[in-house]
């Protein structure tokens with residue numbers, strides 16, 4: 001089984017915290033979609049013999065595509081790839097795009113899941129982030145999607161912003177619970193280099209991230225999710241029973257995926273590949289059949305570190321038996337190091353599987369770094 005990720009690199013406006021690849025000019029949209037169609041066709045052999053079970057349109061803002069543009073791309077996929085019957089087809093969408101008219105058009109496409117960038121249900125937070133939508137859009141788009149027949153929804157929320165008090169963070173979560181959203185991803189705000197937010201922090205126009213404030217909101221998140229019946233199956237991802245995101249779960253369990261579009265990443269089990277993060281250069285390269293990507297063959301050490309980094313963030317944890325695949329004394333070394341965290345109450349060991357405790361999840365980055373092979 002494999003997945004396809006398609007990067008749509010356009011946004012209406014730049015969110016202050018965002019360092020993804022996108023352009024706010026839509027002038028090249030048509031020729032970029034042609035280039036994406038071509039990339040889908042020329043790379044089909046990379047998934048030869050594999051069945052595609054998920055397609056994820058991410059970005060950028062894929063909800064800037066019309067229903068007709070999505071259907072055309074879908075035609076290219078169906079003609080070139082072997083598809084599973086029960087597919088998960090996710091479109092990332094911004095709340096202000098999900099109008100009843102657009103939703104009624106999308107219901108005629110194969111899209112069966114939305115990932116909606118809500119981020120907050122409060123105007124002050126949204127203004128701080130420079131989101132294109134307001135609190136009213138955040139609320140009504142979910143109801144509109146559900147009314148149009150889309151029940152398989154996931155939303156993103158952001159915590160740790162200087163404008164988000166603990167009470168407001170709880171209220172944000174409660175709004176999501178009231179709306180019966182089956183899957184919720186929650187991310188701590190980070191200040192990424194070369195973003196507007198980094199500039200504002202540097203020049204004193206915005207407060208820097210308060211790590212204690214963020215850690216307290218992470219603890220609120222864990223307790224509120226548990227109280228409302230959501231399972232934390234990955235550090236940032238929560239769902240009602242069995243409503244796991246198939247596409248993202250496949251990333252975390254090492255399945256293969258093809259990344260199409262500028263800045264998209266691919267993984268085939270041994271090699272990582274990333275496309276150029278420049279729309280014009282991507283379009284020209286596809287037109288002229290020249291190279292538009294770089295690759296890295298993962299060493300055994302890279303593969304070990306990636307396994308630790310992804311598996312330890314999930315409820316499925318790190319299997320000590322699986323580590324025997326790396327030979328030598330890798331398993332013994334890992335178990336000796338992991339037991340230090342078990343004794344500190346930061347990890348648990350059940351049989352041969354190691355997972356993070358709630359306390360361990362708060363400091364997951366440093367635990368994971370300590371368990372990397374140098």
Ligand code: SF4
Pocket residue numbers: 010011013014015018019020022059060061094117
């Ligand atoms: S809509 Fe998403 S991709 Fe676009 S700028 Fe905002 S966070 Fe970044």
